Amino acid sequence: MGKNNDILVGLITLALSVAYYLMAKSLTGLNETEKLGSIFYPSLLALIFGAFSIILIVQGIYGLYKSKNQKSRLRVQKQDLTNDSSPEKIRKICGLSPTMVAIIIAFLYLPALNILGYLIATPLALAALLLVMNVKKVTTVAGVSLGTTLVLYFMFAKVLNVLLP
Amino acid sequence: MIDNFLLGLDVILSGTNLLLLVVGVAWGMLAGALPGITGSIGLALVLPFTFGMEPAAGLLLLCGTFSGSMFGGSIATILLGAPGTASAAATLLDGRALHNQGKSGLALGTALCASTIGGLIGAVILIILATPLANFALAFGPPEYFALGVFGLTVLSSLSDKNVIKCLMAGVFGLMLATIGIDPIKGIARFTFGRSELLGGLEFLAVLIGLFAISEVFKQASKAHFGTPAEAKGAAELPSLSMLKKLKSSILLGGILGTVIGVMPGAGGTIGSWVSYGQAKRISKEPEKFGKGSLEGIAAPEAANNASEGGSLVPLLALGIPGSNPTAIMLGALMLQGITPGPVLFINHPDVVYSVYIGVFLANFILLGLGILALRPVLKLVTIPLPIVVTVLFALVCAGSFSIRNNLFDVFIAVSCGVLGLLMKKFNFPVAATVLGLVLGPIVEPALRRSLLLSDGSFLIFFTRPISCGILILSAISLLFPIVRGLLDKRRESGTSA
Numbered sequence: 001m002g003k004n005n006d007i008l009v010g011l012i013t014l015a016l017s018v019a020y021y022l023m024a025k026s027l028t029g030l031n032e033t034e035k036l037g038s039i040f041y042p043s044l045l046a047l048i049f050g051a052f053s054i055i056l057i058v059q060g061i062y063g064l065y066k067s068k069n070q071k072s073r074l075r076v077q078k079q080d081l082t083n084d085s086s087p088e089k090i091r092k093i094c095g096l097s098p099t100m101v102a103i104i105i106a107f108l109y110l111p112a113l114n115i116l117g118y119l120i121a122t123p124l125a126l127a128a129l130l131l132v133m134n135v136k137k138v139t140t141v142a143g144v145s146l147g148t149t150l151v152l153y154f155m156f157a158k159v160l161n162v163l164l165p
Numbered sequence: 166m167i168d169n170f171l172l173g174l175d176v177i178l179s180g181t182n183l184l185l186l187v188v189g190v191a192w193g194m195l196a197g198a199l200p201g202i203t204g205s206i207g208l209a210l211v212l213p214f215t216f217g218m219e220p221a222a223g224l225l226l227l228c229g230t231f232s233g234s235m236f237g238g239s240i241a242t243i244l245l246g247a248p249g250t251a252s253a254a255a256t257l258l259d260g261r262a263l264h265n266q267g268k269s270g271l272a273l274g275t276a277l278c279a280s281t282i283g284g285l286i287g288a289v290i291l292i293i294l295a296t297p298l299a300n301f302a303l304a305f306g307p308p309e310y311f312a313l314g315v316f317g318l319t320v321l322s323s324l325s326d327k328n329v330i331k332c333l334m335a336g337v338f339g340l341m342l343a344t345i346g347i348d349p350i351k352g353i354a355r356f357t358f359g360r361s362e363l364l365g366g367l368e369f370l371a372v373l374i375g376l377f378a379i380s381e382v383f384k385q386a387s388k389a390h391f392g393t394p395a396e397a398k399g400a401a402e403l404p405s406l407s408m409l410k411k412l413k414s415s416i417l418l419g420g421i422l423g424t425v426i427g428v429m430p431g432a433g434g435t436i437g438s439w440v441s442y443g444q445a446k447r448i449s450k451e452p453e454k455f456g457k458g459s460l461e462g463i464a465a466p467e468a469a470n471n472a473s474e475g476g477s478l479v480p481l482l483a484l485g486i487p488g489s490n491p492t493a494i495m496l497g498a499l500m501l502q503g504i505t506p507g508p509v510l511f512i513n514h515p516d517v518v519y520s521v522y523i524g525v526f527l528a529n530f531i532l533l534g535l536g537i538l539a540l541r542p543v544l545k546l547v548t549i550p551l552p553i554v555v556t557v558l559f560a561l562v563c564a565g566s567f568s569i570r571n572n573l574f575d576v577f578i579a580v581s582c583g584v585l586g587l588l589m590k591k592f593n594f595p596v597a598a599t600v601l602g603l604v605l606g607p608i609v610e611p612a613l614r615r616s617l618l619l620s621d622g623s624f625l626i627f628f629t630r631p632i633s634c635g636i637l638i639l640s641a642i643s644l645l646f647p648i649v650r651g652l653l654d655k656r657r658e659s660g661t662s663a
Binding site for chain 1: 330331333334337338340341344348350351353355356379382383384386387550551552553555556557559560561563564567568571573576577580583584587592610613614
């Protein structure tokens, strides 16, 4: 599983290094014919990053090859794992893990800040986060989300003079 | 030198600086004690507040937070069995055993005394070592700075994780992120995608908050349950003088080892505390008690992790190389103020350097005082349920990242980096290496390009100058060290299994 991940991650980072290299090559400057111009350093980094990605892929493939040879040993280990520890069940919310839902809330919070303003968007986002973490008591949800918003608003807007949206 | 010390003392005593140091220690203790908020997150959270302060004032707040978080980490470790900071993990073995025996108060008191003495040892070594090292570094040119940047990257990369390739990839990725913005030599906009906000590069603070704090919020969202953590047993109880006499060799050993290991970029308090624990057991008259509630087993790692603060400030102040996550954040604070750490800092801003010296020294006495006074309320705060901690943390970091430039784009960067940090942790890429790459990028790139311009494109310039060649050899050693160690471990394992 880990080695499969390494191959996948290696392929993604390799694609990233190629994209970065192409973007670096498209940089235009006043005198880009120079050897040590703006293109030089990003291209060098892209090549190093790409080389490491290839090593990671090779490591992953080697690991897979090795694990195939030790298949029987792995099977025993797998049995041990299932016997010893039952992995903690992660709750699902609409088929998504709480982490995924928290990420969605965080990204929705950004436009909400712009549209609704800090004092409305923040307690809504915090209440949603608390609900995601299975806090069901209404007074706790309301108290924490409103209390945190008001304390932070006072601290940043009034004490530090930050122009919150 | 005495003039500079008087200057530093004057800075500390002027305005609210001393109060900021006290607030920093108090916040650090609280942050370290709260599970889910590590010392680094605690530092990242106060970083926005330093923006509007004088450089010395901001650094004193951060130094206090750093000191406080080291001891705070042991509070959560001893009482909850969940290390508040990575460097407090070695305290877990004996701290938890003492807690189970109903002696958490004595365990905390020992940790407090050992942290204070260890921190003082670290501060003394910082004062002795940093200035001569900075004077030596004055002879550095672009090739030496490039070599130093490479050294910083390889040491952290090689020590932070078992997979060296992933560490190096994370470091290079940080260097790639650092290329966003205006080219430092040619002045051309690079990788800005037409966004004016990116012309000055990625906002370091937003990236830092995202990678460390917001990624933790996302991670904890799946783990957090609304349950009350374990209750604290007993109040703080300081060890008696006779007890301290028995512990003196463990504390001294921890203090010295912690500082020396802390000086090495990348090693930090975690390695220092584990090494000290092992060595303290070796020299102890009662090694059999280790792991079963030995006070020496608490004193040595606690002295080491607080001493590592002074040690890790040596390369930061003298060379501009952050050796750990907290010092990377401190480097960020200095850069936000337009100050570049390194040898020139000692000439241009002696007030900053010497106030940090005195601040680190004083922070330990403040820690002792606050530790005795405020332990009881801190014990209560430790019992706050994790969902509430996570929610407040999210609101705080979002407001903090917005306040950097009053710009929602920075909050977007922080949240995006939170997702990136989560993915990196999931696939075992060390986030710290990326941060270090991002920090070292603006030093490495101009140094490399200027060196190559000087040598007409020849890479030999790095090997013909003795200092840069020496540093590059050290870099190669630090890079090969974990590979050789891994191979030796494998051979040993196969030897024992056979």
